[in-house]
Amino acid sequence: MDYEIITTVIAGLLLVVAVLGTIIPILPGSILTVLTLIGWAWVLGSPAAWTAAIIGAGLAIAGLSASAVLTGRKMKREQIPNGPVLVGVVCAIVGMFVIPVVGLFVGFAVGLLAAEFARRRDFKAAARSSWEALKSMGLGILVEFGCASLAASSFAIGTLVHFLNP
Numbered sequence: 001m002d003y004e005i006i007t008t009v010i011a012g013l014l015l016v017v018a019v020l021g022t023i024i025p026i027l028p029g030s031i032l033t034v035l036t037l038i039g040w041a042w043v044l045g046s047p048a049a050w051t052a053a054i055i056g057a058g059l060a061i062a063g064l065s066a067s068a069v070l071t072g073r074k075m076k077r078e079q080i081p082n083g084p085v086l087v088g089v090v091c092a093i094v095g096m097f098v099i100p101v102v103g104l105f106v107g108f109a110v111g112l113l114a115a116e117f118a119r120r121r122d123f124k125a126a127a128r129s130s131w132e133a134l135k136s137m138g139l140g141i142l143v144e145f146g147c148a149s150l151a152a153s154s155f156a157i158g159t160l161v162h163f164l165n166p
Helices: 003-023 029-044 047-077 082-098 103-120 123-164
Strands: none
Touching: 003 029, 003 123, 029 047, 029 123, 047 123, 082 103, 082 123, 103 123
């Protein structure tokens, strides 16, 4: 079997993991997307592979940046420090093992709400700020997921062009 085909199959599988990594916050989705595309283009070395990799990497970096900016701006506006978010992440990891499938999301939401309640001492204010934080993080995830998906599409087009051109 040709090394280019093996490399492309492995890159495709890594991109599936990377796109899922934008939804599951434990995996570094956009970073894995960039590294996979550049590595794939490096091995194949064709203009089609490099073009697809550069476009895809640019999309993934744009998604990561937009996600960080959108989320950070909303968190700052709602005056939510990093501490409650970190508590939410830890609870998400615990929730992932305690409640199959949805534990990651439930753990994050419950941890964030608990940390905000401990910080604010007002359940209504904690619930409002937690909800705003969840909405902003959801928007950031959606943008990053969309850009990673477009980067994977760039890979698919680059793969077709690379292998169909003699």
